[in-house]
Amino acid sequence: xxxxxxxxxxxxxxxxxxxxxxxxxxxxxxxxxxxxxxxxxxxxxxxxxxxxxxxxxxxxxxxxxxxxxxxxxxxxxxxxxxxxxxxxxxxxxxxxxxxxxxxxxxxxxxxxxxxxxxxxxxxxxxxxxxxxxxxxxxxxxxxxxxxxxxxxxxxxxxxxxxxxxxxxxxxxxxxxxxxxxxxxxxxxxxxxxx
Numbered sequence: 128x129x130x131x132x133x134x135x136x137x138x139x140x141x142x143x144x145x146x147x148x149x150x151x152x153x154x155x156x157x158x159x160x161x162x163x164x165x166x167x168x169x170x171x172x173x174x175x176x177x178x179x180x181x182x183x184x185x186x187x188x189x190x191x192x193x194x195x196x197x198x199x200x201x202x203x204x205x206x207x208x209x210x211x212x213x214x215x216x217x218x219x220x221x222x223x224x225x226x227x228x229x230x231x232x233x234x235x236x237x238x239x240x241x242x243x244x245x246x247x248x249x250x251x252x253x254x255x256x257x258x259x260x261x262x263x264x265x266x267x268x269x270x271x272x273x274x275x276x277x278x279x280x281x282x283x284x285x286x287x288x289x290x291x292x293x294x295x296x297x298x299x300x301x302x303x304x305x306x307x308x309x310x311x312x313x314x315x316x317x318x319x320x321x
Contacts, residue, residue: 151299155306158272162310165265169317172257182258183321185251190242191319194234198273198308201230205280205301212294220297221287224280227304231277238270262318269314272307279303 144152173179208223243263253260279300286296 145295147295147299148302151302155302158306162268162313165268166310166313166317169261169265169314172261173317173321176257178256179258180321182251182256183318185246185249186262186319187242187245188319190237191315194237195311195315197230197234197237198311201227201234202305202308204230205304209294209297209301212297217287221284224284224287224297228277228280228284231273231280234273235270235277238266265314266318269307269310272310276300276304276307 204223204226208220208227211217211220211223251259253263283297283300
């Protein structure tokens with residue numbers, strides 16, 4: 128029996144998961160729990176809170192939809208950046224990361240500098256009930272995650288200025304970015320398309 132186990136272990140193929148990628152998967156498993164709880168709370172309030180639909184009509188679905196486009200486009204650019212980096216086309220990879228940064232910054236500008244101030248000036252603050260409390264908490268938490276992703280991509284670009292080609296680090300950061308975008312695909316209909 129011990130001989131059979133030893134024999135089977137000799138034929139185990141090594142995985143292609145490097146430490147950055149494995150670390151990111153472990154980190155994202157915690158993020159799934161965090162955002163899963165947030166999204167389930169939103170769903171439960173949406174079902175049980177009678178004023179949800181009326182409150183959601185005061186959000187800006189145009190900005191919400193534009194921001195959805197921004198994040199989906201940035202995800203496509205990140206995927207292209209990773210592919211270009213893996214094939215050795217580092218110049219195009221850098222351009223794709225710059226494009227991702229531009230769309231991510233546009234997301235934050237629309238959210239923090241335009242959408243939130245207008246809503247707050249109209250009196251839609253956290254004191255207006257559960258919808259607005261969850262709206263600001265969930266979209267704010269998400270926006271902070273967007274900011275973290277932008278910082279990570281900026282660091283990768285700075286490192287690209289040298290000779291280092293951060294393919295595994297880029298891949299791990301791309302996983303994070305795709306996760307953040309997927310979270311938005313839940314938040315967008317829950318708050319903007321009610």
